Amino acid sequence: MSQSPEHQGAGPSSSEETPADARTRLITAAIEAFAAKGFHGTTTRDIAAAAGMSPAAVYVHHRSKEELLYLISRRGHESTLRLVREAAASRDDPAERLVAVVRTFVAHHARGHTSARIVNYELSALSPEHQRDIADLRRSTHDEMHRLVQAGVDAGVFDTPAPRMTTLALLSLQIDLARWYRDEGEWTPDEIADHYCELALRMVGAR
Amino acid sequence: MSQSPEHQGAGPSSSEETPADARTRLITAAIEAFAAKGFHGTTTRDIAAAAGMSPAAVYVHHRSKEELLYLISRRGHESTLRLVREAAASRDDPAERLVAVVRTFVAHHARGHTSARIVNYELSALSPEHQRDIADLRRSTHDEMHRLVQAGVDAGVFDTPAPRMTTLALLSLQIDLARWYRDEGEWTPDEIADHYCELALRMVGAR
Numbered sequence: 345m346s347q348s349p350e351h352q353g354a355g356p357s358s359s360e361e362t363p364a365d366a367r368t369r370l371i372t373a374a375i376e377a378f379a380a381k382g383f384h385g386t387t388t389r390d391i392a393a394a395a396g397m398s399p400a401a402v403y404v405h406h407r408s409k410e411e412l413l414y415l416i417s418r419r420g421h422e423s424t425l426r427l428v429r430e431a432a433a434s435r436d437d438p439a440e441r442l443v444a445v446v447r448t449f450v451a452h453h454a455r456g457h458t459s460a461r462i463v464n465y466e467l468s469a470l471s472p473e474h475q476r477d478i479a480d481l482r483r484s485t486h487d488e489m490h491r492l493v494q495a496g497v498d499a500g501v502f503d504t505p506a507p508r509m510t511t512l513a514l515l516s517l518q519i520d521l522a523r524w525y526r527d528e529g530e531w532t533p534d535e536i537a538d539h540y541c542e543l544a545l546r547m548v549g550a551r
Numbered sequence: 552m553s554q555s556p557e558h559q560g561a562g563p564s565s566s567e568e569t570p571a572d573a574r575t576r577l578i579t580a581a582i583e584a585f586a587a588k589g590f591h592g593t594t595t596r597d598i599a600a601a602a603g604m605s606p607a608a609v610y611v612h613h614r615s616k617e618e619l620l621y622l623i624s625r626r627g628h629e630s631t632l633r634l635v636r637e638a639a640a641s642r643d644d645p646a647e648r649l650v651a652v653v654r655t656f657v658a659h660h661a662r663g664h665t666s667a668r669i670v671n672y673e674l675s676a677l678s679p680e681h682q683r684d685i686a687d688l689r690r691s692t693h694d695e696m697h698r699l700v701q702a703g704v705d706a707g708v709f710d711t712p713a714p715r716m717t718t719l720a721l722l723s724l725q726i727d728l729a730r731w732y733r734d735e736g737e738w739t740p741d742e743i744a745d746h747y748c749e750l751a752l753r754m755v756g757a758r
Contacts, residue, residue, distance in 0.1 A: 521723065
């Protein structure tokens with residue numbers, strides 16, 4: 345949360361807060377709680393307290409803790425997919441397109457590492473149906489990456505004997521970043537993005 | 552478990568089973584249970600049932616579910632560190648040494664992906680003291696990798712502007728493999744190891 349409810353003076357019964365605002369406030373509180381204590385270690389009561397609401401009020405907006413996790417996860421995966429697609433569409437040259445996508449993905453994952461970590465590592469806590477939804481989104485992101493690697497190979501500007509395995513390796517770099525990245529670390533998201541673009545070009549064998 | 556207790560005919564009171572055997576059997580059962588249901592979704596009763604023991608018998612051998620997770624995690628990290636050190640010591644040439652280490656690490660992580668996944672993704676369920684122990688082992692593995700990348704740069708046979716970040720990227724490839732690898736997938740551990748050795752040489756800029 346950027347501000348605590350006390351500072352805002354906005355409790356659950358505030359006349360200025362819309363239901364959409366309340367849902368956003370709950371999601372922000374849930375991200376913090378899941379990041380601090382893990383999904384299984386977090387109670388609905390913890391989330392309610394962090395959002396300045398009563399536990400009963402949480403259920404007005406969200407059916408369960410699992411639904412909050414699903415919303416966080418879907419939102420995270422949708423925004424990654426959208427950014428990857430926008431970056432891929434912004435360039436025609438395969439190498440420039442790869443750099444645009446890796447730069448966007450890395451900077452996004454570094455800046456949003458708290459929710460990215462939840463989104464990547466608490467998937468098993470989702471219901472089977474929600475896991476399938478998220479798997480579809482992940483597959484779409486994978487397919488975008490694979491298409492751009494393959495396009496470079498087809499155009500003769502990338503040289504890799506296994507484009508699909510190289511795609512998985514590129515995704516590993518970007519996904520695992522959320523595990524090791526620290527805000528207080530020595531590199532900024534942009535510095536990491538610069539280096540990872542260079543690594544990605546080497547991995548695909550860009551000429 | 553390679554064989555169920557029924558097939559072995561070895562229950563908790565078997566006169567042929569030593570306490571060490573029983574502990575190993577419990578650890579194997581715990582790996583399966585944690586992999587299937589997650590650490591938080593697994594009860595001591597689940598582990599006991601999978602090992603063909605009574606819940607009370609579990610406590611004879613291990614103080615808690617957390618202790619079992621710690622033993623699995625310590626064993627996994629120790630074996631990775633040992634394999635990395637052995638591989639690094641087996642060659643003098645920096646590029647050959649990198650290939651030996653990556654090949655060993657990748658094949659080990661692919662073959663042991665079930666426990667590798669638990670070892671990597673349930674760290675937050677460990678006690679603070681146990682987390683520190685594991686963090687020390689992870690740091691030692693990181694330092695081995697960093698030393699071999701830096702040695703290649705110092706010898707003028709690797710060319711990377713950021714050896715430490717490149718080291719983290721190499722570790723990401725190897726760690727994240729445990730997340731995506733499937734036994735029924737299209738590549739064998741050795742095929743992945745071959746390709747990842749090539750990727751690693753490109754990433755460090757081997758001449």
